Amino acid sequence: MLAGEHLDLVRAPFTLPRSRVLVFRHGDGLRVHTSEYERSLDDCVVLESLVVRGPDGSALPVTEVLPHVIEFGDGAVTLAFAGPGALTVGRVGAQRRIETSPVGRVGAQRRIETSADEGLDTLRYSTGGAEGLDTLRYSTGGAEGLDTLRYSTGGAEGLDTLRYSTGGAGGLDTLRYSTGEGRSSTGDVTVEWTAPDGVATRVVLSANAPAVRLDIVADRGVRHAASVTHAHDVATSEELWLDWFARCPIVRDDLQPMTAFCWWVLGANIVELPALAGARAVVPSKIGYVGLWQWDAYFIAVGLRHGDPALAREQLELAFRFPSADGQLPDVVHELGVLATSDDLPAGDRENLRRAGSAIADPDAPVPLTKPPLAAWALRKVLEVEPVDDWAREQLRVIRRSQDWWFAGSDLDGDGMPEYGHPYSSGLDDSPIFDGPLPTTSPDLGAYLVLQDLELARFAERYGDADAAPHVERAERTLALLLELWDDAEGLFRARAAGAPVASDTIVGLMPLLTGRLPERVVDRLVAALDDERRFGARWSVPTVAVGDPDYSAERMWRGPVWINTNALIVEGLAASGHPGRARELAERTVQLVLHGGGPHEYFNPETGEKARTATTAFGWSAALFIDLAVGLSAPPPPPVE
Numbered sequence: 001m002l003a004g005e006h007l008d009l010v011r012a013p014f015t016l017p018r019s020r021v022l023v024f025r026h027g028d029g030l031r032v033h034t035s036e037y038e039r040s041l042d043d044c045v046v047l048e049s050l051v052v053r054g055p056d057g058s059a060l061p062v063t064e065v066l067p068h069v070i071e072f073g074d075g076a077v078t079l080a081f082a083g084p085g086a087l088t089v090g091r092v093g094a095q096r097r098i099e100t101s102p103v104g105r106v107g108a109q110r111r112i113e114t115s116a117d118e119g120l121d122t123l124r125y126s127t128g129g130a131e132g133l134d135t136l137r138y139s140t141g142g143a144e145g146l147d148t149l150r151y152s153t154g155g156a157e158g159l160d161t162l163r164y165s166t167g168g169a170g171g172l173d174t175l176r177y178s179t180g181e182g183r184s185s186t187g188d189v190t191v192e193w194t195a196p197d198g199v200a201t202r203v204v205l206s207a208n209a210p211a212v213r214l215d216i217v218a219d220r221g222v223r224h225a226a227s228v229t230h231a232h233d234v235a236t237s238e239e240l241w242l243d244w245f246a247r248c249p250i251v252r253d254d255l256q257p258m259t260a261f262c263w264w265v266l267g268a269n270i271v272e273l274p275a276l277a278g279a280r281a282v283v284p285s286k287i288g289y290v291g292l293w294q295w296d297a298y299f300i301a302v303g304l305r306h307g308d309p310a311l312a313r314e315q316l317e318l319a320f321r322f323p324s325a326d327g328q329l330p331d332v333v334h335e336l337g338v339l340a341t342s343d344d345l346p347a348g349d350r351e352n353l354r355r356a357g358s359a360i361a362d363p364d365a366p367v368p369l370t371k372p373p374l375a376a377w378a379l380r381k382v383l384e385v386e387p388v389d390d391w392a393r394e395q396l397r398v399i400r401r402s403q404d405w406w407f408a409g410s411d412l413d414g415d416g417m418p419e420y421g422h423p424y425s426s427g428l429d430d431s432p433i434f435d436g437p438l439p440t441t442s443p444d445l446g447a448y449l450v451l452q453d454l455e456l457a458r459f460a461e462r463y464g465d466a467d468a469a470p471h472v473e474r475a476e477r478t479l480a481l482l483l484e485l486w487d488d489a490e491g492l493f494r495a496r497a498a499g500a501p502v503a504s505d506t507i508v509g510l511m512p513l514l515t516g517r518l519p520e521r522v523v524d525r526l527v528a529a530l531d532d533e534r535r536f537g538a539r540w541s542v543p544t545v546a547v548g549d550p551d552y553s554a555e556r557m558w559r560g561p562v563w564i565n566t567n568a569l570i571v572e573g574l575a576a577s578g579h580p581g582r583a584r585e586l587a588e589r590t591v592q593l594v595l596h597g598g599g600p601h602e603y604f605n606p607e608t609g610e611k612a613r614t615a616t617t618a619f620g621w622s623a624a625l626f627i628d629l630a631v632g633l634s635a636p637p638p639p640p641v642e
């Protein structure tokens with residue numbers, strides 16, 4: 001599969017959609033963890049080590065990782081999932097795999113050559129055979145001549161088993177065939193694992209018990225038993241992934257492999273929320289972010305919509321499922337409940353949070369925790385792909401109340417412009433705009449609120465179930481207050497800390513482009529800032545703090561690194577503000593950053609284009625927005641406006 005080249009078991013662990021089990025490379029073998037909300041991987045160890053040993057007692061190395069299977073040695077021993085909560089390690093027949101680049105389409109023919117012990121094998125295939133059958137011609141180069149193998153989904157009529165997958169790219173990506181019990185299956189194979197308490201277990205795989213199943217039970221315990229269903233479990237896992245990859249969007253050829261990997265990330269990051277009847281949440285990462293953060297859900301839905309719009313809608317439903325009585329949406333939905341105020345935190349964290357909270361708010365009152373108001377924007381994006389009007393009307397009722405809450409519950413100084421009462425609600429936790437006293441009046445929040453009211457006005461006109469005028473009027477009032485934050489001398493929108501201007505030049509000052517309603521001279525100054533090497537014209541754009549700002553740090557989260565979500569919002573802002581060419585240019589630079597950096601990481605160093613040291617990997621919104629940008633870049637550019 002196209003995603004396989006990125007599955008290194010370091011940055012991308014082995015996992016399964018809906019599972020909370022993660023498998024990493026560790027020494028000569030593997031290490032197994034569970035993925036839990038607000039718990040580190042080191043606190044969630046299931047097996048300290050798992051090693052497969054060959055007949056001579058030496059560890060069989062991991063030689064191949066595919067979405068559905070880990071192969072050891074020559075591939076005669078594999079590890080796979082046996083459902084979301086179990087692993088299976090077993091012996092299989094010797095296998096060969098032939099991989100090709102996805103340059104063909106259905107009906108194309110290709111010649112594939114691979115070296116084998118018997119000599120050079122040649123395979124030719126055509127997917128346009130009669131009665132829907134694929135035809136493969138196989139020659140060993142000997143005097144026997146050309147053999148023809150035909151197979152359907154019912155098997156190969158006693159011949160060798162052949163399987164292929166497309167990875168969502170439309171052409172052959174992987175073809176594998178097994179020849180039964182191969183030479184590597186002779187001799188004892190041993191599976192050894194060590195629990196966190198140091199207790200070691202050793203199981204010898206035999207003809208009567210060719211596999212062992214490891215069930216992960218409560219408190220990260222392991223129960224093991226002999227298994228004869230290993231081949232079935234491998235095939236089931238493979239079919240699950242093939243079904244997922246069949247939905248992967250087809251994009252420009254140079255972007256297809258990374259798109260496939262990003263699609264894998266979204267599938268791999270699916271977890272079940274048992275308390276919510278098994279609802280599927282696509283979490284930001286199974287490494288450290290095991291919950292549904294509100295604005296992460298919006299960005300993830302925007303990417304999911306291109307291949308699985310139903311799952312995209314499910315993310316929005318979860319984000320909108322637990323509004324407070326006054327309309328506030330929670331910061332996080334997770335397996336234990338929600339994070340909506342400081343009262344939802346442990347006592348120590350709660351006290352720290354209150355100390356950092358708003359100077360205006362009652363120090364003894366709970367601190368509301370939410371995320372930026374991009375709900376209507378995300379809803380519109382999801383509906384563009386697959387309109388579901390009755391469902392949309394239900395979501396809009398929640399979004400309207402959430403928008404009202406911002407003006408009624410988060411305008412902490414009563415001036416008509418809502419503020420962030422705590423950094424958590426901005427999503428930009430350590431941004432220098434929060435170094436001063438709270439509350440923070442921030443130009444990004446003003447821009448999001450203008451955009452959301454305009455979106456709600458359009459929805460009201462579309463469905464006729466609400467009055468558009470109040471939304472338009474409020475958007476105009478908010479835009480006027482937003483423009484008061486413009487510093488014409490410096491050419492930037494300034495945040496304010498408890499009413500005082502904030503000196504830091506940060507990415508929040510570019511977000512007003514999203515409104516599409518700024519004066520032309522202001523737009524021109526912001527576009528110029530994107531080119532200015534002392535500000536946002538970094539080698540890899542767009543840094544979250546201007547390069548020349550004293551608060552800039554290339555590695556520190558929201559104090560300099562590039563984030564894919566803020567880049568994507570600026571892409572949209574440039575297009576909305578009359579610069580579609582610049583928008584496409586930034587979209588291209590953003591996908592090239594992900595390619596250069598080796599995957600959809602949480603954030604990137606703007607000087608090197610590599611993953612920042614403390615950033616996590618296989619990050620949900622980076623993957624989703626890479627897909628969204630790749631889909632947009634794969635379409636012809638719009639004609640120039642005359």
